[in-house]
Amino acid sequence: xxxxxxxxxTPSYLFWLTxxxxxxxxxxxxxxxxxxxxxxxxxxxxxxxPPGAGLAMLGGLYVCAMFSDAIPAVLVNTPGTPxxxxxxxxxxxxxxxxxxxxxxxxxxxxxxxxxxxxxxCYLLLAWPMIAIALKFGPPEFVWLGAFALTIIGSxxxxxxxxxxxxxxxxxLISSVGISHGNELSRFTFGIPELRGGVxxxxxxxxxxxxxxxxxxxxxxxxxxxIAEYKPKSGETLKTILKVLSHPVHAxxxxxxxxxxxxxxxxxxxxxxxxxYNEAVRWSKDKSGYGKGDLRGVTASEIAxxxxxxxxxxxxxxxxxxxxxxxxxxxxALMLRGLNPGPELFQSHGTLVYSFGWSxxxxxxxxxxxxxxxxxxxxxxxxIPLRLLAPLIMLLAVIGAYAIRxxxxxxxxxxxxxxxxxxxxxxxxxxxxxxxxxxxxxIIEPSLVQAMYIADATSIxxxxxxGTVNIIFITVTVLSIFLVVWSRRRDxxxxxxxxxxxxxxxxxxxAE
Amino acid sequence: xxxxxxxxxxTALVLFCIGAVFWxxxxxxxxxxxxxxxxxYLILGIAVALVARVVFxxxxxxxxxxxxxxxxxxxxxxxxxxxxxxxxxYMFVMYGLGFWLSSLLMLSLTSIYLTLDKTRHNIMxxxxxxxxxxxxxxxxxxxxxxxxxxxxTWWPGLS
Numbered sequence: 001x002x003x004x005x006x007x008x009x010t011p012s013y014l015f016w017l018t019x020x021x022x023x024x025x026x027x028x029x030x031x032x033x034x035x036x037x038x039x040x041x042x043x044x045x046x047x048x049x050p051p052g053a054g055l056a057m058l059g060g061l062y063v064c065a066m067f068s069d070a071i072p073a074v075l076v077n078t079p080g081t082p083x084x085x086x087x088x089x090x091x092x093x094x095x096x097x098x099x100x101x102x103x104x105x106x107x108x109x110x111x112x113x114x115x116x117x118x119x120x121c122y123l124l125l126a127w128p129m130i131a132i133a134l135k136f137g138p139p140e141f142v143w144l145g146a147f148a149l150t151i152i153g154s155x156x157x158x159x160x161x162x163x164x165x166x167x168x169x170x171x172l173i174s175s176v177g178i179s180h181g182n183e184l185s186r187f188t189f190g191i192p193e194l195r196g197g198v199x200x201x202x203x204x205x206x207x208x209x210x211x212x213x214x215x216x217x218x219x220x221x222x223x224x225x226i227a228e229y230k231p232k233s234g235e236t237l238k239t240i241l242k243v244l245s246h247p248v249h250a251x252x253x254x255x256x257x258x259x260x261x262x263x264x265x266x267x268x269x270x271x272x273x274x275x276y277n278e279a280v281r282w283s284k285d286k287s288g289y290g291k292g293d294l295r296g297v298t299a300s301e302i303a304x305x306x307x308x309x310x311x312x313x314x315x316x317x318x319x320x321x322x323x324x325x326x327x328x329x330x331x332a333l334m335l336r337g338l339n340p341g342p343e344l345f346q347s348h349g350t351l352v353y354s355f356g357w358s359x360x361x362x363x364x365x366x367x368x369x370x371x372x373x374x375x376x377x378x379x380x381x382x383i384p385l386r387l388l389a390p391l392i393m394l395l396a397v398i399g400a401y402a403i404r405x406x407x408x409x410x411x412x413x414x415x416x417x418x419x420x421x422x423x424x425x426x427x428x429x430x431x432x433x434x435x436x437x438x439x440x441x442i443i444e445p446s447l448v449q450a451m452y453i454a455d456a457t458s459i460x461x462x463x464x465x466g467t468v469n470i471i472f473i474t475v476t477v478l479s480i481f482l483v484v485w486s487r488r489r490d491x492x493x494x495x496x497x498x499x500x501x502x503x504x505x506x507x508x509x510a511e
Numbered sequence: 512x513x514x515x516x517x518x519x520x521x522t523a524l525v526l527f528c529i530g531a532v533f534w535x536x537x538x539x540x541x542x543x544x545x546x547x548x549x550x551x552y553l554i555l556g557i558a559v560a561l562v563a564r565v566v567f568x569x570x571x572x573x574x575x576x577x578x579x580x581x582x583x584x585x586x587x588x589x590x591x592x593x594x595x596x597x598x599x600x601y602m603f604v605m606y607g608l609g610f611w612l613s614s615l616l617m618l619s620l621t622s623i624y625l626t627l628d629k630t631r632h633n634i635m636x637x638x639x640x641x642x643x644x645x646x647x648x649x650x651x652x653x654x655x656x657x658x659x660x661x662x663x664t665w666w667p668g669l670s
Contacts, residue, residue: 221586
């Protein structure tokens with residue numbers, strides 16, 4: 001492990017790591033360019049470098065892209081990658097309140113904290129953690145998805161029914177394409193392009209970016225900029241202290257992110273969403289969430305960044321990548337003749353540990369660069385709306401197109417965006433629809449696989465036995481119960497305060 | 512009559528429409544349709560619940576929750592509509608003029624339309640900023656990230 005640290009600290013390794021971090025900053029910031037695409041594009045260039053330096057560069061890109069995707073989420077309510085969807089829930093309201101710099105610095109510090117936690121787990125706890133991850137099969141993923149769906153309780157806004165409906169619409173859209181059972185065309189309406197399904201990235205850009213652009217156009221005559229912004233000195237330190245004033249929240253978010261990160265197929269978006277949900281659930285004062293609470297930003301960012309190094313744990317220990325970028329990094333290792341798996345630890349232990357240290361250092365470099373650039377990045381919101389709205393629309397078009405080089409994805413994005421813009425005044429929020437889009441591709445394949453397993457045994461045995469299943473069923477039921485209970489309590493409190501205000505207003509009139 | 516444009520009733524209508532669009536022959540194997548069908552049942556169930564809520568509110572003589580449109584909203588709606596029309600034309604023209612020229616036109620036209628104070632300086636900005644953006648994006652996406660954008664078909668030599 002020490003040899004790995006020494007290797008990771010050599011100037012050439014640090015230089016390539018920083019280059020990877022800087023590329024990751026661009027990749028994450030541009031909607032439509034994902035960490036997977038960035039790492040895949042960078043792989044050929046790493047062949048000219050020693051294996052450790054190449055891995056450090058790829059790891060740096062992955063880690064930084066998981067931070068920088070928060071920048072558009074915070075500033076213009078458009079997640080750079082699916083992993084930052086939950087960051088936008090509180091990040092954008094913070095920007096509207098003139099706290100954009102605080103939100104960016106919190107994202108940056110949270111990302112660094114999450115990366116350090118995840119990388120430390122990679123270095124110290126890889127084997128014990130993987131033993132737990134191996135207990136996850138298709139039914140466990142179904143329950144994990146069901147549990148993640150309970151986040152609708154936090155995202156639904158005023159009406160839980162409309163939140164649920166939004167989630168169901170997202171799940172339904174995610175099921176367009178070829179079915180997972182017998183590979184039948186579903187909901188394609190005779191359009192061949194729909195057989196490939198709705199691209200998750202294009203769908204999320206449609207749900208979040210397009211309605212945002214249309215809202216900007218609609219508000220153009222009322223305000224010139226997204227929000228006012230004045231750079232504040234000492235903001236970085238103040239924000240760090242604010243984040244550190246909630247240590248339990250930070251560690252819980254990092255632990256959730258790390259645990260979900262090691263589950264193959266779950267990935268950063270689920271980690272961020274579950275972490276956000278748990279942050280709301282365990283918070284004594286929930287009223288600020290969704291309206292610009294710093295803890296909402298850090299819950300999402302800590303978790304999605306902790307999931308990045310954690311996704312490398314199953315890759316390095318078992319040869320099974322925990323996320324798409326991890327799969328690309330696994331491919332880069334294999335192209336060099338290094339097969340990921342238990343043997344890699346024995347044959348190339350120094351390389352494995354230097355990669356872990358590089359991930360950890362990537363968190364630090366990301367924080368330094370991110371906090372340095374934060375005051376400049378926030379100036380984006382000072383671009384007049386009349387110029388910014390068309391620019392975001394162009395970025396949305398490019399992002400939706402670039403993911404599969406398919407113009408049909410752009411039409412889907414636009415259609416979804418207009419739909420969300422129209423139904424928003426009815427009480428729908430983009431959050432639950434985006435949640436459904438993200439969770440659908442995880443829940444449905446697992447459900448179908450579990451049903452195939454159940455063909456050989458029984459539904460009851462597959463879904464309702466096993467420690468992990470029981471735990472998830474229990475927490476899901478408890479979660480639903482808590483959502484209903486807390487909403488009733490909030491409503492009762494609102495009524496009581498309305499009554500008191502009404503009496504207070506009536507008293508002087510009576511006099 | 513005002514109750515017919517109640518927010519919940521309109522939501523229920525939207526949900527019924529979605530349910531109807533996605534209500535297709537499920538196929539023989541439960542594994543092909545269980546997941547979307549559960550989502551549709553949930554959507555339709557919520558739609559029924561919302562209708563029931565509106566009916567209950569009518570019986571209890573509660574005030575309907577109506578979406579209000581002011582004259583400002585109507586102007587904003589026209590802005591959004593014009594913006595969307597330009598974007599839709601852009602989608603169509605993209606295959607004729609190529610991605611970059613059509614993008615430049617879309618950006619310039621929308622920026623000029625959205626510039627309320629049409630001074631010489633503002634119009635200049637609405638043309639120069641899109642031009643610079645297209646040049647930067649062209650190099651970033653085409654030469655760094657190798658994204659093959661649609662090329663011009665009306666004049667093949669254009670881009």
